[in-house]
């Protein structure tokens with residue numbers, strides 16, 4: 001009998017977390033010594049922050065300054081030895097690395113499902129290069145069309161009034177607006193900035209994103225929303241077939 005042809009070794013099946021780690025490590029390849037870095041928040045950013053800490057420890061990166069986008073990232077970055085600062089002292093950020101909850105084909109993002117969006121938007125808006133890490137499940141055709149939450153950060157003062165104003169704004173898109181609750185305490189979820197989060201859910205497309213963004217930001221009581229439009233410069237997508245990098 002003729003010998004069987006060699007087959008390539010079976011590909012190891014990677015867990016979601018391993019995929020996230022691979023993508024995060026890829027993002028960290030953009031980091032150079034001497035940079036001021038925006039440090040994102042969430043499961044993917046966590047791997048990137050930890051990796052930067054490792055490279056500093058090994059002397060492969062030096063003279064890095066990190067600007068954390070949340071209290072959680074501040075704690076993690078301190079624990080892995082990244083020297084930290086803020087936008088007041090370092091208003092220009094060389095590079096930021098962060099995850100996202102949705103990404104459309106134009107690299108517009110939804111962020112904030114983990115509760116961090118205001119500090120992320122301030123810091124990532126101040127950076128020269130913004131590298132976003134996602135897995136394939138986060139890729140969407142239309143922002144806001146996934147049926148999942150579009151977070152909006154609002155002041156707690158008369159929050160019910162603001163919720164209704166937000167809902168009415170997108171009435172034609174079948175919007176449902178809900179105050180986010182903290183699962184553990186059963187109380188409203190409070191952001192690092194002591195605000196509340198309203199999650200918007202749409203039945204239909206919300207149309208022009210810039211128009212939607214301006215309309216949300218014009219409402220008194222709104223602090224910021226989770227649409228990050230035109231901000232990402234590089235997208236790293238982790239999937240079953242490996243890691244893809246897309247530049248703007």
Ligand SMILES: O=C[C@H](O)[C@H](O)[C@H](O)COP(=O)(O)O
Nearest residue numbers: 042043044099112114115116
């Ligand atoms: O509020 C959370 C942040 O915007 C996160 O960056 C975003 O939710 C993505 O998080 P993850 O990397 O855990 O999917």
